Amino acid sequence: MIRFRLTELIADKAFRERRVLSLTEVAEATGIHRATLSKVANQPGANVGTDIVDKLCRYFGCQPGELLTYLDDSGA
Template sequence: MIRFRLKELLADKAFRERRVVTLAEVAEVTGIHRITLSKIANHVGYNTGTDNLDKLCEYFGCPLEDLAQHIPAGSSAADLSTPDGEGGA
């Protein structure tokens, strides 16, 4: 399954720029509908197109591997909670 790290990238950008970065702002700049961004951020395994991934990588100035993470089949819920997919402990 693919896990998107959109929430983490939003938090990192907000921290770096010392301001709130909203999905509405990302939607306006990228042209990706806000509801689509919400699904990418909140639904593990959401299926989106490569054009959206390209736009998000451009917006955040990051490579694809910073935006998307492969979670092997059979991984536990704890594996989904950490950025590296290695679980919590």
């Protein structure tokens, strides 16, 4: 399963900038609908397009590997 690290990236950016950073603010800055960001942040295995990944990487100044992690959920 692919897991988004959106919550962690928001927390890291907020800490670096010493301020509160909300999903609404990220939505406004990226042009991504807030409901989509909420799904990415809270729904394991959320399915979004590469355009969303691109916008988030641009906003956070990160590579896709810093935004996404792979979790082996096969149970093996």
